[in-house]
Amino acid sequence: MNTRDPKLTVLQFNEYINNQDADELGKLLSEGTKLVEGEETTKTGKAEVEISWIEFFKLVPDYRNHFTRIESKGDRVVVIGFSTCSNELLAGPALWTASVKDDLIDEWRILEDTRENRASLGIN
Structure with missing residues (x-):
């Protein structure tokens, strides 16, 4: 329970x-x-x-996520935003979902920001 x-x-x-802080990130898994x-x-x-x-942090040291909208329903969180970095394949619009259990990340999902993915997540 959260x-x-x-x-x-x-x-x-x-x-x-x-912040590419793997030590602190690990504490939330x-x-x-x-x-x-x-x-x-x-x-x-x-x-x-x-x-x-x-x-990943070693390969892409300038990677950053920017959230523009975040919503939760129960333990599930849906995020809309974009990523920036020098690797063009990783930069651009994105969707993320997370399952949070006992205040820890139980699943972190990265999705393309497509009409189909938005519909499947119930995003207008």
């Missing part, structure tokens, strides 16, 4: 991403956390996901 608004956990998690890109789970488990973020 003791605080799940949006606050997601905002804190994103701050750690933007549940033991069974999943990192999902599109429809595919790319990493599962706290250790594997944390290592993935560390490697």
